[in-house]
Amino acid sequence: xxxxxxxxxxxxxxxxxxxxxxxxxxxxxxxxxxxxxxxxxxxxxxxxxxxxxxxxxxxxxxxxxxxxxxxxxxxxxxxx
Numbered sequence: 233x234x235x236x237x238x239x240x241x242x243x244x245x246x247x248x249x250x251x252x253x254x255x256x257x258x259x260x261x262x263x264x265x266x267x268x269x270x271x272x273x274x275x276x277x278x279x280x281x282x283x284x285x286x287x288x289x290x291x292x293x294x295x296x297x298x299x300x301x302x303x304x305x306x307x308x309x310x311x312x
Contacts (some may be wrong), residue, residue, distance in 0.1 A: 233257040238267075 234248075234256065241248060241260050248258050248270070258270040295302075 233259055233269075235259040235261055235266075238262050 234251065236244070236248065236258060238260060241258075252258060252270055252272050253274075255272060255276075259266055260268040260270065
């Protein structure tokens with residue numbers, strides 16, 4: 233985590249925002265005391281647990297109507 237004074241932050245905001253977008257955290261200080269911490273607003277992506285997904289799918293019942301028939305029915309109903 234980088235630490236920058238308020239004056240440094242003002243002078244280099246664009247560069248600091250690029251660092252934040254890459255996932256870094258920025259600490260802003262005033263007279264040597266921390267006053268703010270800047271972090272990315274984007275949520276961190278967590279990888280899918282494929283084994284957990286397989287187990288979940290195995291517990292789901294099979295559909296009795298084929299997907300194509302279901303979609304066709306839904307499209308026909310939307311026309312009216």
